[in-house]
Amino acid sequence: MVAIGSPVAYSRPAYAFPPDVFFMVDFTTARRAMIDSQVSAAGVTERRLLASMGRLPREIFVPEDRRGLAYIDDLHALGNGRFLPSPAIFARLAQLADVKETDRVLELGAGTGYGTAVLASLAHHVTGLETDTNLADQARANLAALAVLNAAIVSGTVDDLAEQRFDVILVEGALEAEPADLLTRLSPNGRLVTLIRRGRVAVAHRYRPGRDGFKKETHFDATLPALFPVAHAEEFVF
Structure with a gap:
């Protein structure tokens, strides 16, 4: 686990920041504003989570031409349909997961590794799963640059994880239906957190193993x- 109080091992030469972006944006101030005006304002109170997001350089996880906008209240497109969630939505999902220092965490949709890095500061170990091989490579480079040693990026699907079980499963994206296949990956005291689509809106769900199946909270x-x-059939209105 990466200690919250320790400095981030961030090596600037590993990233080619455009000079006009790097020197014009005060990322420290932007990071503080993100916590105060977005994350805390959304009801996130978990101190370890706030501390982690307050020190992690989010700017290295977004496309180069958007680094000056890294801390805005919006998601960032990463290419090939993948994205980095907005700070508040990610933080609310992570808080709902109630990550403990002893937990083994599976994160679906790791992207460039931001969520993986945050969760690694809270948990014993994090496996970030990313289907896009280019993004998975970027995530590995980002975690290495930040000296995150208790996380691994896997390029593939859940089927590539053999029979591993996890204390926390966090899905960074909306699902179309209840994730029955993922629920079987939970440890006896595990929590699965995901958004599930209900028409045009998605609802945050938390699942826990119970005596008679799984307990679901919305x-x-x-x-x-x-x-x-998922490709939906085209709807016609007469």
């Missing part, structure tokens, strides 16, 4: 693109 409404987009 929490807040949010908007994120589908993690695994």
Whole structure:
């Protein structure tokens, strides 16, 4: 686990920041404003989570031409249908997961590794799963640059994880239906957190193993693109 109080091992030469962006944007101030005006304002109170997001350089996880906008209240398109969720939505999902220092975490939709890095500061170990091989490579480079040692990026699907079980499963994207295949990956005291589409709105769900199946809780409404987009039949209006 990466200690919250320790400095981030961030090596600037590893990233080619455009001079006009790097020197014009005060990322420290932007990061503080993100916490105060977006994350805390959305009801996130978990101190370890706030501390982690307050020190992690989000700007290295977004496309180069958007680094000056890294801390805005919006998602960032990463290409090939993948995205980095907005800070508030990610934080609310992570808080709902109630990550402990002893937890083994599976994160679906790792993208360039931002969520993986945040979760690694809270958990014992994080496996970030990313289907896009180019993004998976970027995520590995980002985690290496930040000296995150208790996380691994896997390029592939859940089927590539053999029979591993996890204390927390966090899905960074909306699903179309209840994730029955993922629920079987939970440990006996595990939590699975995901957004599930209900028409045009997605609802945050938390699942826990119970005596007679899985207990389901619904929490807040949010908007994120589908993690695994499904082609719907075209609708005609007469």
